[in-house]
Amino acid sequence: MKAIGYYRPLPITDSYALHDLHVPAPEPGPRDVRVAVQAVSVNPVDVKLRASAAPPDGVARILGFDAAGVVEGIGPQVTLFRPGDEVFYAGSIARPGTNSEFHLVDERIVGHKPLSLSFAEAAALPLTSLTAWELLFDRLQLTAARNSAQGTILVVNGAGGVGSMVIQLARRLTGLTIVATASRAESRQWTMEMGAHHVIDHRGPLDAQLEAAGLDGVEYIAALSATDAHFPALSRVIMPQGRIGVIDDPPMLDVVPLKRKSVSLHWESMFTRPVFQTTDMIQQRQILNRVSQLVDSGVLRTTMTSNSGPITAAHLAQAHALVESGRSIGKVVLSGWTEDLS
Numbered sequence: 001m002k003a004i005g006y007y008r009p010l011p012i013t014d015s016y017a018l019h020d021l022h023v024p025a026p027e028p029g030p031r032d033v034r035v036a037v038q039a040v041s042v043n044p045v046d047v048k049l050r051a052s053a054a055p056p057d058g059v060a061r062i063l064g065f066d067a068a069g070v071v072e073g074i075g076p077q078v079t080l081f082r083p084g085d086e087v088f089y090a091g092s093i094a095r096p097g098t099n100s101e102f103h104l105v106d107e108r109i110v111g112h113k114p115l116s117l118s119f120a121e122a123a124a125l126p127l128t129s130l131t132a133w134e135l136l137f138d139r140l141q142l143t144a145a146r147n148s149a150q151g152t153i154l155v156v157n158g159a160g161g162v163g164s165m166v167i168q169l170a171r172r173l174t175g176l177t178i179v180a181t182a183s184r185a186e187s188r189q190w191t192m193e194m195g196a197h198h199v200i201d202h203r204g205p206l207d208a209q210l211e212a213a214g215l216d217g218v219e220y221i222a223a224l225s226a227t228d229a230h231f232p233a234l235s236r237v238i239m240p241q242g243r244i245g246v247i248d249d250p251p252m253l254d255v256v257p258l259k260r261k262s263v264s265l266h267w268e269s270m271f272t273r274p275v276f277q278t279t280d281m282i283q284q285r286q287i288l289n290r291v292s293q294l295v296d297s298g299v300l301r302t303t304m305t306s307n308s309g310p311i312t313a314a315h316l317a318q319a320h321a322l323v324e325s326g327r328s329i330g331k332v333v334l335s336g337w338t339e340d341l342s
Contacts, residue, residue, distance in 0.1 A: 001024070002020070002337055002338075003022075003060075004021065004100070005019055006018050006060060007060050008054055011051075012047075012050070012051075012324055017320075018313040020312060021062075026104045028075035028104055030077040031078060031106050032104045033071050033081050033110060034071070034072050034103070035089075035102065037067050039120040039122070039336070040066055040098050040334055040335075041066040041331045042066075043127050044160075045065065046063045047323050051324075061096075062096045062097045064091070064097035064100070065091045065127050066098065067088065067089060067126070068088040068120070069086075069119065070084065070085070071087055072102060079107075080285070088110075088125065088288065089109055089284075090126035091274070092106070092271060108285055109288075110285055112288075112292055115292075116296045118335075119335055123304075124304035125291060125295075126288060127161070128164065128165045129287070129288065129291045130284055131162050131247060131268060132162055133169060134287070135162075135222055135247065135266075135268040140220050142176075145173065151220065152177040152178075153166075153178055153179070154180075154221045154222070154237065155180045155191075156221070156226070156227070156234075158199070160225065160328075161303060164194050164303040164331075166224070167191060167194040168195055170195070172299050177198075178195060179197065179199070179213065180198070181200055181201065182201070182202070183202060183203050190329050190330065206233040216239075218237055218242065221238055223248070231254070232254075235257040238258070240262060243264050244266065246265065246268065247268050304330060305328075305329050305330035306328075307333050309336075310334065311336065315334055316334060319332045
């Protein structure tokens, strides 16, 4: 089968950063579905791993987490899917990735693709939807019901993939006032389209901008990027007994200022459930199915903003470069396979 991988960490501008491969098609394990991948999207985790995580010598690592496709085969213990089902999912960081024609994934973390979306549009959603849902409703302990929560949430990097879904979910399933950060005119416009009530610039003082918007502070924070740089300001604007959710990898945080306010800090990684095979792992299937229903009912929309074309090393490198630039909005997708790699 065709696949795309890398042998060693290299700058994405290097012509050897990513390689077109031919590798054997994988055989499903007991609870695996084998998916004929139709579309994938690129996340910051793909870029970070490609740039820093060296595979064993002579072995290509296949990246990719988001995928939308068609179930082509099933393991002997699979009960939730059958061949021909259209699915979408985010996979596991502990297994080979979705940048391949056929991909194995545990049925418990797979959802039915929204009927109203193309494969490309659906591939933009899984990882960011799972991260946003778990952050809001598992970590920050909000309730996923319309107008269920009052107060204000600050979403740092509202125009990114996760930020786009946090804003949509918070706007449509809670009663929160949403303040998003964005620094460019196009990203500010995007966050407003997603549902933000206010947009402030993360390059400026957050507390002064919140005050100018008539807000004394916020009860919830979704810290999605550059958390170490923003944390002193976040510690100032969070309200007493507030909650902060973090998804990035800050090298160090001084959390002592949170004690006086009894503020709780929550880490979110959507890979936790599949990597550790938690007893509630199947909740990711349930979340994806709920997201699919919300999309088909017009409550949520795809965050795909760019389709880089067929899934090849050259096109994937372009998508990595865009995500790596920090200037992407929403999600970058690739769809379809070329006839021949030769």
